Amino acid sequence: KDRVTQRTNRIRYKLGWPAGIFNRDHWGKPKGMHWHTYERLRQEHDVLKDKILIGLAADLKRLTGRDL
Numbered sequence: 001k002d003r004v005t006q007r008t009n010r011i012r013y014k015l016g017w018p019a020g021i022f023n024r025d026h027w028g029k030p031k032g033m034h035w036h037t038y039e040r041l042r043q044e045h046d047v048l049k050d051k052i053l054i055g056l057a058a059d060l061k062r063l064t065g066r067d068l
Contacts, residue, residue, distance in 0.1 A: 001052065001055055004048050004051055004052055004055075005021075005052060007048055008021060008045060008048045008049060008052065011041050011044060011045045011048070012045065014030075014041060015027070015029075015030060015033075015038070015041055015042070015045070016030045021049045021052055021053070025045070025046075025049070026042065
């Protein structure tokens, strides 16, 4: 989980977004970044964010014994 979170925050840093998956996403493309690079990083970010959220839901289910 930590590696995925670190990778997500590295991507957010490259994109000029604040760290943390609960901050607003998609602040826009940084000036000077190619559109292809921006789209690739944004898609990777979204996949990693989904993995983190699925992991958090599984942890909560395990701790509480209830589905979310």
